[in-house]
Amino acid sequence: MRVEKGFAPYRGYVRVNATDRRTGERHPVEDGLQFFTTGLLALLRPRLLGSPADGRMKDLAHRRQTPRLPTEPHDGRALSIDGRESASAAPGRSPRERFKLHLQLLGGFRLTQDEVAIDLPRGSERLLAFLAIHEDFSRRGTVVSALWPGSDDRRRFASLRSALVRLHGVGCPLVDVRRQALRLTEDVWVDLTESRELAHRLIDEQTRSTDVVAASIATLSLELLPGWSDDWMTIEAEDWRQLRLHALESLSTLFTRKGRIPDALAAALAAVRGDSLRETARLAVVRAHLAENNRSEALREFQRFRRLLYEELRLEPSASFVKLIDGGAS
Amino acid sequence: VPFIGCRDASVAPRNATTRTDVERQAPEWSDIRISVLGRFSLARGGTSCSLPRGSERLVGLLAVQRSNLRRAVAAGLLWPDSDEFRASSSLRSALTRLRGTGCTVVESRSSALSLGENVEVDLTAAQGLAHRLIEGTLSDSDVSADSIATLSADLLPGWYDDWVVLEAEDWHQLRLHALESLSTSFARKGGFAHAIGAAMAAIKGDPWRESARQALVRAHIGENNLSEAIREYERYRRMLRQELGLNPSLDFVRLMRSVTLTRRWNGGRDTLGA
Numbered sequence: 055m056r057v058e059k060g061f062a063p064y065r066g067y068v069r070v071n072a073t074d075r076r077t078g079e080r081h082p083v084e085d086g087l088q089f090f091t092t093g094l095l096a097l098l099r100p101r102l103l104g105s106p107a108d109g110r111m112k113d114l115a116h117r118r119q120t121p122r123l124p125t126e127p128h129d130g131r132a133l134s135i136d137g138r139e140s141a142s143a144a145p146g147r148s149p150r151e152r153f154k155l156h157l158q159l160l161g162g163f164r165l166t167q168d169e170v171a172i173d174l175p176r177g178s179e180r181l182l183a184f185l186a187i188h189e190d191f192s193r194r195g196t197v198v199s200a201l202w203p204g205s206d207d208r209r210r211f212a213s214l215r216s217a218l219v220r221l222h223g224v225g226c227p228l229v230d231v232r233r234q235a236l237r238l239t240e241d242v243w244v245d246l247t248e249s250r251e252l253a254h255r256l257i258d259e260q261t262r263s264t265d266v267v268a269a270s271i272a273t274l275s276l277e278l279l280p281g282w283s284d285d286w287m288t289i290e291a292e293d294w295r296q297l298r299l300h301a302l303e304s305l306s307t308l309f310t311r312k313g314r315i316p317d318a319l320a321a322a323l324a325a326v327r328g329d330s331l332r333e334t335a336r337l338a339v340v341r342a343h344l345a346e347n348n349r350s351e352a353l354r355e356f357q358r359f360r361r362l363l364y365e366e367l368r369l370e371p372s373a374s375f376v377k378l379i380d381g382g383a384s
Numbered sequence: 385v386p387f388i389g390c391r392d393a394s395v396a397p398r399n400a401t402t403r404t405d406v407e408r409q410a411p412e413w414s415d416i417r418i419s420v421l422g423r424f425s426l427a428r429g430g431t432s433c434s435l436p437r438g439s440e441r442l443v444g445l446l447a448v449q450r451s452n453l454r455r456a457v458a459a460g461l462l463w464p465d466s467d468e469f470r471a472s473s474s475l476r477s478a479l480t481r482l483r484g485t486g487c488t489v490v491e492s493r494s495s496a497l498s499l500g501e502n503v504e505v506d507l508t509a510a511q512g513l514a515h516r517l518i519e520g521t522l523s524d525s526d527v528s529a530d531s532i533a534t535l536s537a538d539l540l541p542g543w544y545d546d547w548v549v550l551e552a553e554d555w556h557q558l559r560l561h562a563l564e565s566l567s568t569s570f571a572r573k574g575g576f577a578h579a580i581g582a583a584m585a586a587i588k589g590d591p592w593r594e595s596a597r598q599a600l601v602r603a604h605i606g607e608n609n610l611s612e613a614i615r616e617y618e619r620y621r622r623m624l625r626q627e628l629g630l631n632p633s634l635d636f637v638r639l640m641r642s643v644t645l646t647r648r649w650n651g652g653r654d655t656l657g658a
Binding site for chain 1: 422541577581611614647
């Protein structure tokens with residue numbers, strides 16, 4: 055994004071256009087007043103700050119100039135970040151390697167640039183996590199009421215602004231800020247997005263050659279931001295949990311079908327670890343054992359499940375599970 | 385009095401040019417898509433156009449109402465706080481600026497405004513899908529993961545005009561019902577993962593909604609994951625109790641009771657397990 059220099063403080067309003075570099079789209083920026091001041095700063099900067107050799111001041115001025123629209127990085131270091139365009143030039147690399155910025159949400163929050171971890175304040179972390187989970191544009195209003203539910207509007211928007219400013223301090227564009235909406239830029243690789251796609255492919259059995267591998271088990275064993283307990287997070291975490299457990303069960307079935315029983319067991323047991331009382335996960339374990347004709351193992355697994363279900367909930371396994379065991383063991 | 389004369393004089397040629405504009409641009413309309421779900425966007429042939437705020441609101445209004453609107457009515461809806469003269473001049477400027485962007489989607493006749501006939505609005509397709517799901521007249525392609533995504537977006541969130549708010553509430557209710565029906569359809573076909581996904585999407589739309597929780601619990605029960613069903617039910621019961629001081633409905637309680645009864649521990653009589 056580039057902010058056009060021409061702004062017109064006439065007729066009582068300020069017109070500023072921001073141009074998206076990749077698409078050439080122009081977005082009028084309605085946050086006139088702020089851009090009025092920052093634009094003024096841009097005009098006066100050479101006079102105020104003197105020689106360009108004064109790097110620190112210049113850097114500071116640049117940061118202040120564009121707090122809302124993360125434009126270009128303010129030093130040469132990160133200029134080459136160009137997301138997908140540069141990605142297509144290197145077809146041999148995995149999707150993950152094409153990006154310099156990696157955002158991990160599974161198993162805990164972690165943002166890295168060129169494999170170097172970036173520390174962020176809590177507010178910025180939460181903002182990034184929210185945007186990464188929602189993938190598409192989110193309205194500012196939606197974002198602030200989810201992230202800062204307790205406070206009044208003015209404080210919420212102040213919190214959002216400070217979270218954005220701190221992110222801008224990172225030096226590379228992370229958030230695409232539009233008139234009223236925000237999203238992550240396409241330069242950020244998010245592990246959740248890729249894992250969700252993997253899970254959907256496994257569930258729909260439209261797998262690629264690289265999906266039915268042992269590495270998928272590890273990916274699908276991770277929880278989404280464990281320990282985060284905001285209201286919006288608990289639903290998202292449960293959504294991901296259900297998705298990954300189903301995907302693990304599908305993965306186990308696919309392994310079983312290929313005759314790779316150890317992997318099938320590993321996948322099924324990963325699902326059991328997610329919820330030890332989950333019948334479909336136990337069923338996947340038992341099916342893997344039966345595919346190898348290990349009836350005693352299958353029976354032992356069933357009895358373990360049955361005992362646990364009795365101890366915890368005073369319930370029986372379902373009739374179809376019992377029938378499978380009766381048929382398989384006799 | 386001279387003011388009005390000026391207005392009349394200016395209106396006639398403007399409309400004349402509009403009509404030729406319309407005719408010239410007509411062939412391009414076929415690939416114009418307007419999206420009002422999730423976020424407003426206008427795309428022509430796959431590239432999105434960015435509109436000034438006033439024009440965006442005008443296109444949004446026409447996309448949501450989907451009928452011919454008299455100029456005066458449109459101006460009144462869009463600028464309810466301005467007087468008639470100001471509102472209609474705002475409308476004219478919105479139309480002019482819209483034409484300036486090159487994305488001519490609005491057909492303006494002498495007194496009425498409407499969207500071009502071939503302009504696609506995502507809301508129309510989504511409402512069709514929702515009605516098919518609720519009435520049970522669905523085709524196979526309706527019961528797909530894409531439908532969940534379509535039904536997960538609200539109508540123009542963050543637009544607080546009167547004409548949006550009512551329509552948005554309408555669509556919100558429709559999509560939640562449709563998601564619940566979709567969940568049931570998935571469960572019937574044995575696609576429990578998607579059934580749970582659809583129910584979850586409805587819960588994200590309204591965490592308090594019991595029918596959405598019931599759809600989720602039924603999906604868990606459908607694949608015999610009673611522990612998940614009980615956990616979900618307990619979570620919902622606790623939430624209702626703590627925040628609203630309410631209990632789940634008798635229906636829900638009965639459902640849980642009957643399900644746990646059929647699977648009650650039978651002392652290890654009938655299987656070799658014990």
